[in-house]
Amino acid sequence: MQIPGHIDPVTTGTVPLRGGNRVDLVGLTREGVRAALEEAGLDAKAAKLRAKQIWHWIYHRGVTDFDAMTDIAKAMRPWLTERFIVGRPTVREAQLSNDGTRKWLLAAADGQEYEMVFIPDADRGTLCVSSQVGCTLNCRFCHTGTMRLVRNLTAGEIVGQVLLARDALGEWPKGNMAGGDQDDDEAGHYTADGRMLTNIVMMGMGEPLYNFDEVKGALKIVMDGDGLALSKRRITLSTSGVVPMMARAGEEIGVNLAVSLHAVSKEIRDEIVPLNRKYGIEELLEACAAYPGANNARRITFEYVMLKDKNDSDADARELVRLIKQYRLPAKVNLIPFNPWPGAPYECSSPERVRAFSNLIFEAGISAPVRTPRGRDIMAACGQLKSAATRPSRAELDRIAAEKQAALG
Numbered sequence: 001m002q003i004p005g006h007i008d009p010v011t012t013g014t015v016p017l018r019g020g021n022r023v024d025l026v027g028l029t030r031e032g033v034r035a036a037l038e039e040a041g042l043d044a045k046a047a048k049l050r051a052k053q054i055w056h057w058i059y060h061r062g063v064t065d066f067d068a069m070t071d072i073a074k075a076m077r078p079w080l081t082e083r084f085i086v087g088r089p090t091v092r093e094a095q096l097s098n099d100g101t102r103k104w105l106l107a108a109a110d111g112q113e114y115e116m117v118f119i120p121d122a123d124r125g126t127l128c129v130s131s132q133v134g135c136t137l138n139c140r141f142c143h144t145g146t147m148r149l150v151r152n153l154t155a156g157e158i159v160g161q162v163l164l165a166r167d168a169l170g171e172w173p174k175g176n177m178a179g180g181d182q183d184d185d186e187a188g189h190y191t192a193d194g195r196m197l198t199n200i201v202m203m204g205m206g207e208p209l210y211n212f213d214e215v216k217g218a219l220k221i222v223m224d225g226d227g228l229a230l231s232k233r234r235i236t237l238s239t240s241g242v243v244p245m246m247a248r249a250g251e252e253i254g255v256n257l258a259v260s261l262h263a264v265s266k267e268i269r270d271e272i273v274p275l276n277r278k279y280g281i282e283e284l285l286e287a288c289a290a291y292p293g294a295n296n297a298r299r300i301t302f303e304y305v306m307l308k309d310k311n312d313s314d315a316d317a318r319e320l321v322r323l324i325k326q327y328r329l330p331a332k333v334n335l336i337p338f339n340p341w342p343g344a345p346y347e348c349s350s351p352e353r354v355r356a357f358s359n360l361i362f363e364a365g366i367s368a369p370v371r372t373p374r375g376r377d378i379m380a381a382c383g384q385l386k387s388a389a390t391r392p393s394r395a396e397l398d399r400i401a402a403e404k405q406a407a408l409g
């Protein structure tokens with residue numbers, strides 16, 4: 001959909017099909033799978049039944065080979081293989097941090113690259129998922145922001161990240177479905193208990209609300225009860241503040257909201273998150289106050305990156321508290337020590353400064369934990385993602401030129 005204004009999302013090019021002329025079923029809605037089968041020649045009743053079975057195999061079992069779909073008649077499996085695939089992104093590189101964080105560089109069918117990160121914790125495992133190749137928004141603390149936007153990811157490419165993570169973590173149930181109804185197969189069913197991948201954050205490369213339809217499609221699949229079945233309470237969508245899309249995100253997707261706030265004054269936020277020039281702090285906080293489903297049990301997370309001498313003073317902390325109270329926001333603040341990257345224009349606040357900032361917010365009754373940096377050694381930490389095969393965006397080139405000019409003059 002078109003979003004008005006000067007920083008518009010751009011979808012560039014048509015994404016080729018991963019399986020040549022075959023249709024990739026990953027990313028289609030349930031109805032889409034049924035329609036694809038019917039279009040390929042099945043009658044309505046058969047298409048409905050097969051779609052249900054295939055859906056279960058793809059999203060509950062992680063099966064990619066039609067031959068392994070044992071409750072589908074043997075004779076039908078080659079027919080499916082000729083016409084369809086169950087795709088996965090190609091893994092270009094997989095890295096493991098010494099703190100257990102994993103990062104994958106993935107490639108789409110057209111060779112475009114994007115990253116996903118898995119962060120294991122004692123009580124949860126969080127997959128950080130990308131929504132775009134590159135980003136239009138040029139947040140100054142963010143490595144991805146130095147890339148130009150190449151294109152939006154499709155719903156299939158977004159949900160494909162979750163499927164691939166399940167593959168890599170060995171998290172598909174192992175039970176045997178041969179000859180039986182899936183509901184009889186107790187051995188194959190699992191619950192959230194003991195799973196490694198328990199949470200998803202749309203916080204990888206890109207601004208998810210500039211790719212609304214595909215992100216929505218992907219998350220609906222992730223939440224579907226007969227499949228990945230992740231609760232909306234375990235999914236968080238992070239936005240830099242695309243105000244016009246926030247209400248729709250709440251109503252139509254309904255997941256938790258995180259907002260990249262990072263500053264409390266217009267001057268500083270204009271610099272750190274340039275989208276602020278379009279949708280200012282007041283407008284953004286009003287949209288947060290109106291976010292459907294936000295309440296004290298489901299608070300909005302405000303992400304705040306700690307930048308030395310930029311946004312980390314006591315006055316900044318007090319202003320943050322004042323704003324949260326003024327707009328009566330059910331909020332928690334996530335303080336992120338800045339994760340450096342080559343050429344980054346900022347430094348991280350000192351640990352003492354971060355603690356003092358956090359304490360001031362806690363003292364006002366608002367939770368403000370400091371996020372432990374994860375995966376810094378493999379450039380997997382927050383704000384560090386950037387796929388290699390890119391050139392600087394126009395905005396980035398303009399900025400470099402302006403800085404050179406200023407230095408000369």
Ligand code: SF4
Nearest residue numbers: 135138139142145206
């Ligand atoms: S923080 Fe998010 S929205 Fe901002 S440049 Fe980075 S990827 Fe884009």
